[in-house]
Amino acid sequence: MIEPRIEVECLEDGAIRVRRGAWSDRVPRARIDHWADHYELMHLNNGNAGYLELARALREAKAKLLS
Structure with a gap:
C-alpha cells in the first residue's frame, strides 16, 4: 500500500499545517x-x-x- 504524500501549508497565523491522509498536525511558527x-x-x-x-x-x- 502506498502512503499518501505529505502536504504542508502555511496558515494565516503563521503556523504550519502538516498532513498525511486523514492525519494532520498544526505546528506554531515558534515551535517548528x-x-x-x-x-x-x-x-x-x-x-x-x-x-x-x-x-x-x-x-x-x-x-x-516562512523565509
Missing part, C-alpha cells in the same frame, strides 16, 4: 524546530521512516514558506 526535532527522535526510537519524512517536511516548509 522543536516539532521537527521531536519527529526525528520518534524516528530514532521506533524506526518509522514516516516520522523522519515529517521532520524534513517541517524544516523544508520553514525554509520555503
Whole structure:
C-alpha cells in the first residue's frame, strides 16, 4: 500500500499545517524546530521512516514558506 504524500501549508497565523491522509498536525511558527526535532527522535526510537519524512517536511516548509 502506498502512503499518501505529505502536504504542508502555511496558515494565516503563521503556523504550519502538516498532513498525511486523514492525519494532520498544526505546528506554531515558534515551535517548528522543536516539532521537527521531536519527529526525528520518534524516528530514532521506533524506526518509522514516516516520522523522519515529517521532520524534513517541517524544516523544508520553514525554509520555503516562512523565509
